[in-house]
Amino acid sequence: xxxxxxxxxFKPLPKQRRFDLQGRTFTTLAGLxxxxxxxxxxxxxxxxxxxxxxxxxxxxxxxxxxxxMTRGGIFPAIYGTALxxxxxxxxLVPFGVGAAVYLQEYADQTAWSTxxxxxxxxxxxxxxxxxxxxxxxxxxIQFLGAGIDRALGLxxxxxxxxxxxxxxxxxxLNLPVVIVTTEEALKTVPREMxxxxxALGATRWQTVRHVLIPQAMPGILTGAILAISxxxxxxxxxxxxxxxxxxxxxxxxxxxxxxxxxYHIFVLATQSPDIDATRPLLYGTVLVLLALTFxxxxxxITLRARMRASLAGRS
Amino acid sequence: xxxWRFAVYAILLTxxxxxxxxxxxxxxxxxxxxxxxxxxxxxxxxAEQYMGGHPGAVVQVTGGGSGTGIAALxxxxxxxxxxxxxxxxxxxxxxxxxxxxxPSEILVARDGLAVYVNEANPLTEITLAQxxxxxxxxxxxxxxxxxxxxxxxxxSRENNSGTYAYFKEHVLDGGDFxxxxxxxxxxxxxxxxxxxxxxxxxxxxxxxxxxVKMLALKRDDASPGVMPTDATIHDGSYPLxxxxxxxxxxxxxxxVKAFIDHCxxxxxxxxxxxxxxxxxxxxxx
Amino acid sequence: xxxxxxxxxxxxxxxxxxxxxGVIEWALRACAFAAVAGLLLIIVFVFREAMPTLLNPxxxxxxSLAGFxxxxxxxxxGDVPKYGLIPLLVGTLKVVIVxxxxxxxxxxxxxxxxxxFATPRLREALKPIIEILAGIPSVVxxxxxxxxxxxxxxxxxxxxxRLNALNAGIxxxxxxxxxxxxxxxxxxxAVPKSYxxxxxALGASRWQTAxxxxxxxxxxxxxxGVLLGLARAVGETMIVLMASGNAAITSATVFxxxxxxxxxxxxxxxxVVMGSPHYSVLFFLGALLFLVTFVINVAAGVxxxxxxxxxxxx
Numbered sequence: 001x002x003x004x005x006x007x008x009x010f011k012p013l014p015k016q017r018r019f020d021l022q023g024r025t026f027t028t029l030a031g032l033x034x035x036x037x038x039x040x041x042x043x044x045x046x047x048x049x050x051x052x053x054x055x056x057x058x059x060x061x062x063x064x065x066x067x068x069m070t071r072g073g074i075f076p077a078i079y080g081t082a083l084x085x086x087x088x089x090x091x092l093v094p095f096g097v098g099a100a101v102y103l104q105e106y107a108d109q110t111a112w113s114t115x116x117x118x119x120x121x122x123x124x125x126x127x128x129x130x131x132x133x134x135x136x137x138x139x140x141i142q143f144l145g146a147g148i149d150r151a152l153g154l155x156x157x158x159x160x161x162x163x164x165x166x167x168x169x170x171x172x173l174n175l176p177v178v179i180v181t182t183e184e185a186l187k188t189v190p191r192e193m194x195x196x197x198x199a200l201g202a203t204r205w206q207t208v209r210h211v212l213i214p215q216a217m218p219g220i221l222t223g224a225i226l227a228i229s230x231x232x233x234x235x236x237x238x239x240x241x242x243x244x245x246x247x248x249x250x251x252x253x254x255x256x257x258x259x260x261x262x263y264h265i266f267v268l269a270t271q272s273p274d275i276d277a278t279r280p281l282l283y284g285t286v287l288v289l290l291a292l293t294f295x296x297x298x299x300x301i302t303l304r305a306r307m308r309a310s311l312a313g314r315s
Numbered sequence: 316x317x318x319w320r321f322a323v324y325a326i327l328l329t330x331x332x333x334x335x336x337x338x339x340x341x342x343x344x345x346x347x348x349x350x351x352x353x354x355x356x357x358x359x360x361x362a363e364q365y366m367g368g369h370p371g372a373v374v375q376v377t378g379g380g381s382g383t384g385i386a387a388l389x390x391x392x393x394x395x396x397x398x399x400x401x402x403x404x405x406x407x408x409x410x411x412x413x414x415x416x417x418p419s420e421i422l423v424a425r426d427g428l429a430v431y432v433n434e435a436n437p438l439t440e441i442t443l444a445q446x447x448x449x450x451x452x453x454x455x456x457x458x459x460x461x462x463x464x465x466x467x468x469x470x471s472r473e474n475n476s477g478t479y480a481y482f483k484e485h486v487l488d489g490g491d492f493x494x495x496x497x498x499x500x501x502x503x504x505x506x507x508x509x510x511x512x513x514x515x516x517x518x519x520x521x522x523x524x525x526x527v528k529m530l531a532l533k534r535d536d537a538s539p540g541v542m543p544t545d546a547t548i549h550d551g552s553y554p555l556x557x558x559x560x561x562x563x564x565x566x567x568x569x570x571v572k573a574f575i576d577h578c579x580x581x582x583x584x585x586x587x588x589x590x591x592x593x594x595x596x597x598x599x600x
Numbered sequence: 601x602x603x604x605x606x607x608x609x610x611x612x613x614x615x616x617x618x619x620x621x622g623v624i625e626w627a628l629r630a631c632a633f634a635a636v637a638g639l640l641l642i643i644v645f646v647f648r649e650a651m652p653t654l655l656n657p658x659x660x661x662x663x664s665l666a667g668f669x670x671x672x673x674x675x676x677x678g679d680v681p682k683y684g685l686i687p688l689l690v691g692t693l694k695v696v697i698v699x700x701x702x703x704x705x706x707x708x709x710x711x712x713x714x715x716x717f718a719t720p721r722l723r724e725a726l727k728p729i730i731e732i733l734a735g736i737p738s739v740v741x742x743x744x745x746x747x748x749x750x751x752x753x754x755x756x757x758x759x760x761x762r763l764n765a766l767n768a769g770i771x772x773x774x775x776x777x778x779x780x781x782x783x784x785x786x787x788x789x790a791v792p793k794s795y796x797x798x799x800x801a802l803g804a805s806r807w808q809t810a811x812x813x814x815x816x817x818x819x820x821x822x823x824x825g826v827l828l829g830l831a832r833a834v835g836e837t838m839i840v841l842m843a844s845g846n847a848a849i850t851s852a853t854v855f856x857x858x859x860x861x862x863x864x865x866x867x868x869x870x871x872v873v874m875g876s877p878h879y880s881v882l883f884f885l886g887a888l889l890f891l892v893t894f895v896i897n898v899a900a901g902v903x904x905x906x907x908x909x910x911x912x913x914x
Contacts, residue, residue, distance in 0.1 A: 022807070023805045023806065023807035023808060024807075026807050026811070027713075027717055027806065027807050029709060030709040030710065030712050030713035030716075030717060031713050031717070033705065033706045033707075033709035033710045033713065034709070034710040034713045034714065034718075034726055036706060037706060037707075037710055037729065037730070037733070037777060037781075038726070038729045040733075040774060041729050041732055041733050044736065044741075044744050044774075045732070047744070047748055048740070048744070094631070095631045095634050096631075097631075098627065098628045098630075098631030098632070099628070099631040099632040099634065099635055101628055101631075102625075102628035102629055102631060102632040103632055106625055106628060106629070107629075107632070116636055117632045117633065117635055117636055120635045120636040120638070120639040120640075121635045122897070122901065123639060123894060123897055123898070124635060124638060124639050124642075126828075126831055126835075126893055126894070126896075126897035127639075127642060127835070127890060127893065127894075128834070128835025128836070128837065128862060128889050128890070128893055129835065129836075129837060130835070130837040130862045130865050130866055130886065130889070131642065131646060131835070131886050131889055131890050132642075133865075133866070133869075134646055134649075134865065134869070134882075134883060134886040135641070135642045135645055135646060137869065138645045138646065138648075138649050138883065139641060139642075139645045142874060143645070172638050172642075175634075175635055175638065176635075179635065203617060203621050204621065204625075205620075205621055205624045205625075229735065232737075233737025233738070233739065233740075234737070234738075235737075235738070235739045235838050236738075236837040236838055236862075236866060239866055239869070239870070240869055240870060262737060262739045263739075265739050265740065265743055266739050266742075266743075266838065266841075266842065269742075269743050269746055269747065269842060270746070270842060282743075286740055286743055289737060289739075289740060290736065290737075290740055293735050293736075293737055294732070294735060297731065297732075297735040301728075301731065
């Protein structure tokens with residue numbers, strides 16, 4: 001008889017199988033904790049879906065708000081969110097991927113400068129989102145924006161809340177996410193790939209550009225998608241850096257203000273002129289935002305799972 | 316990996332197409348109006364009316380509180396500040412220091428600041444002194460002023476609100492609000508809270524009073540209770556009659572002036588009454 | 601791979617390539633240092649705008665450090681502005697305590713369940729649920745607390761104030777659960793199988809093993825998770841802004857409305873004139889928040905290092 005793999009579901013000997021009250025109670029408690037969490041999630045999602053789903057019509061998604069936000073749709077908010085997130089990704093991905101590539105491929109892991117960068121990345125991730133909002137106001141709008149206005153002799157074009165500043169603030173907020181996921185992805189590329197490429201005479205950058213980044217693409221995409229999901233959901237950083245409640249036109253330049261889904265939910269829930277009448281619109285907006293972030297997260301998770309599976313298959 | 320590249324390009328291309336097709340180019344530089352939540356429903360209607368009659372013109376209205384509007388005016392990020400309270404001397408001084416001239420003040424409508432209670436509340440009138448005692452936390456139970464035996468729940472506005480500042484100055488005589496007053500971000504939120512809370516009391520512009528009862532205000536115990544009507548606002552018998560203002564820095568540029576003229580026109584002033592406020596001039600009998 | 605073009609001698613081509621490589625490396629290094637620069641800029645700008653409250657002699661005394669504790673009221677707008685920090689500190693503390701008391705047992709117990717008792721199928725079912733919870737934006741959580749949770753809590757507890765510390769605390773706790781759960785569960789799973797097997801071999805029950813062996817072994821990781829959750833709770837803005845009532849009340853009961861540091865900044869920053877004392881005070885609040893979360897995050901980092909060392913050492 002061969003010794004099979006060690007089985008940890010070790011059954012106690014008959015004389016020890018007495019009713020372990022303490023153990024049973026705590027096991028049940030632990031299970032109930034998990035169940036309670038699952039229940040709360042179901043309740044929240046259920047409440048939003050049930051109350052919101054009748055509001056989400058094509059008209060809702062493509063129309064503009066009317067009559068003090070009691071009728072009409074939220075297209076400007078969807079548009080604003082999309083534009084915001086697009087600008088954010090354009091600013092974020094080059095820096096994030098560049099930083100991750102540097103940390104993984106070029107940096108001396110023991111040097112204090114490398115450790116400083118990692119320390120900065122970890123702590124940037126922990127900064128409260130409202131402090132990012134303060135930073136956006138104090139640095140981007142009042143320092144950079146006002147400076148640009150002064151330099152170009154403009155009245156007040158850049159030194160006020162605008163799409164570009166909100167996008168840059170969000171980009172800083174999400175930098176750690178992209179750096180960490182890209183590093184994770186680069187780590188999964190086997191050493192042999194790098195060695196083979198270098199052995200064939202490629203320079204380090206050529207290796208990175210033609211071998212590593214394409215291989216790490218799923219991870220990079222995961223990071224970008226997670227960043228987009230967070231960017232669409234965070235409201236505190238854009239409160240003073242560009243979001244507006246009602247604009248009669250769509251933003252067409254980076255210095256315009258914009259409507260945004262999360263901000264719209266916040267204002268509708270706390271400040272709308274007729275709270276009962278706007279409730280359907282409010283629930284609909286919440287459902288749209290939730291569906292958006294949910295889909296994005298699902299895509300990111302699937303990508304990550306696929307990446308891990310292909311890694312397992314490879315080795 | 317090829318499919319990923321294709322997918323990314325496809326997504327970028329479609330987004331670019333969709334976004335550029337949707338962006339409407341507005342010719343005129345938008346007129347920005349920021350400030351009072353009390354006035355925002357009125358000014359938004361004015362803006363819709365104005366833009367309807369002047370295609371190509373764009374007026375952008377945001378709330379946030381009179382304090383926010385005044386700050387925006389001083390910071391230079393808005394053309395017009397809508398305010399439900401007059402600017403303070405320090406604020407005028409700041410404007411003078413920054414722009415070299417005093418701000419222009421334009422009265423655009425009148426409002427009666429109302430005190431709301433829940434529709435089930437038996438009271439119908441209140442003196443200013445009683446309102447002060449309640450909001451400063453000295454009176455904590457409804458029975459002290461003739462209501463039922465229940466604690467009074469205070470609803471107030473955030474400190475950036477012109478309504479908050481006006482109430483503080485004219486009802487509390489500059490005193491402090493009780494710390495127990497729950498601060499809500501807009502008059503609508505105050506009305507909503509009071510309509511759902513039998514023991515609640517709130518204050519705000521009278522145009523918002525749906526689903527709540529407005530109390531008649533008495534200057535003191537001996538005066539009669541007065542409700543805000545066109546007559547009482549214009550002849551001064553309503554104790555909390557206030558002006559709603561526009562503030563500008565210096566002279567108005569032509570698009571701004573055109574919008575303000577519209578608000579002050581006969582058509583604009585008629586809209587004021589529709590929304591629930593009171594026009595500058597007394598309505599013809 | 602670049603092809604040697606005829607006419608260029610190999611040596612200068614190599615030099616050009618080396619130059620290009622050097623430039624690219626510097627560009628990438630700049631990207632990495634952008635992260636450091638970002639953090640430094642945040643510190644510099646937030647603290648710079650907050651400095652007037654502490655240093656400038658022209659600051660009115662109510663907006664200075666002494667003024668923060670001289671008055672029990674937070675009423676920054678008025679003829680005599682009052683910047684009492686005590687109600688804000690008490691409010692933040694109350695909400696954070698409620699949130700951590702609610703979230704920590706739930707998240708840690710669920711993590712223990714997932715790593716020690718659950719069948720693989722249950723574990724795979726629990727993971728997406730936690731990920732969904734993690735993916736709910738805080739504004740949506742705040743919305744839920746404002747519209748739905750507050751009414752339920754009021755019906756159950758009969759409190760007079762609908763939006764209070766309990767409401768905000770529970771919603772905040774829900775938002776923090778995924779953070780604590782994920783880190784704690786990772787830590788528990790990282791405990792070597794041999795520990796568990798040894799314990800079970802000695803006759804301990806599943807629960808005894810979990811409580812006396814796995815959990816202590818993973819304690820640094822679980823601690824790190826709790827600390828990270830705490831940092832998130834302290835810094836969270838939207839949930840408390842919408843669900844706490846925003847009244848600067850100093851009291852011991854959770855059934856009163858509260859006003860937190862983060863919500864005050866969010867509610868008042870739009871109205872301040874740049875450079876005014878109120879503006880500096882709000883940046884001071886931001887600097888305070890930053891410091892607190894920074895310290896907590898560094899502590900969590902220390903815990904993680906300790907965890908790695910302990911597991912690697914055996």
